[in-house]
Amino acid sequence: MSRLGVNIDHIATIRQARGTLYPDPISAAKLAELAGADAIVCHLREDRRHIQDEDVYQLKKNLDIPLTLEMALTEEMIRIACDVKPTTVCLVPEKREELTTEGGFYVKKRFDELKEALRVFNSKNIAVSVFIDPDEESIGLVREAGGQIIELHTGAYCEAHSSLMTAHFHDCHCELCVVGRGNLKRILHSAQFSISLGLQCNAGHGLDYSNISPLVSAFKENKISIHEYNIGHSIIARSLFTGIKQAVGDMKKLLTNRDNLL
Ligand code: PXP
Helix, strand or coil: CCCCEEEEEHHHHHHHHCCCCCCCCCHHHHHHHHCCCCCEEECCCCCCCCCCHHHHHHHHHCCCCEEEEECCCCHHHHHHHHHCCCCEEECCCCCCCCCCCCCCCCCCHHHHHHHHHHHHHHHHCCCEEEEECCCCCHHHHHHHHCCCEEEHHHHHHHHHHHHCCCCCCCCCCCHHHHHHHHHHHHHHHHHHHHCCCCCEEEEEEECCCCCCHHHHHHHHHHHCCCCEEEECCCHHHHHHHHHHHHHHHHHHEEEHCCCCCC
């Protein structure tokens, strides 16, 4: 069964909005862990807009499940990651003005730096995942650089799908649905291709309680095994109404494809 990595950045977003000590992302992470999260994910952004350095150290210290640290490939972040030693680092592109991570890591342009980062992290026993757009060239280059894990950016699929009801999606001819189905096809093909190269394939970004089921079903129909889904915003948003335990549990059910919650 696919694993669920719960991203707790937006607990820290609420804390930072008022400069208080609460809500505490470490407590949220522990609740997610109790609710069955298989990993906790956080993104230490260069502008420190949500997660702070100390949060990452405290997560590492307090969690009993793996920690994934999302980070830009910079000297500062490499230094922090090597000090914290998360289970995995996930390399993402970062722009200061973006609301969230837009687009995948530009593997071609930063190939040599990626190769060197893989060497450094491997020597510290830290696994490396590269967050990429679903295209063959990027996947091939990650493999060539010596990478073993990719995370496919599902944002374009989610954007196209998000305003639609699940039932519409498969036979609707509106532009949004046609684009969404195209993105889904690209994701399926990329997942299949990466697994054929021996890479571990994760997926994430923009996944929520309505767009996850068509994706999980499509992977299942095509006998594609996704190792881990990384999901943050929708789970934290739902937890405001249901609590974290229920929000994580609901998402885990959808990943097993047993219930069709909306
Ligand atoms: N995966 C990666 C690499 C990300 O950068 C993010 C956003 O921090 C996510 C997954 C989670 O995205 P969302 O918050 O939209 O679920």
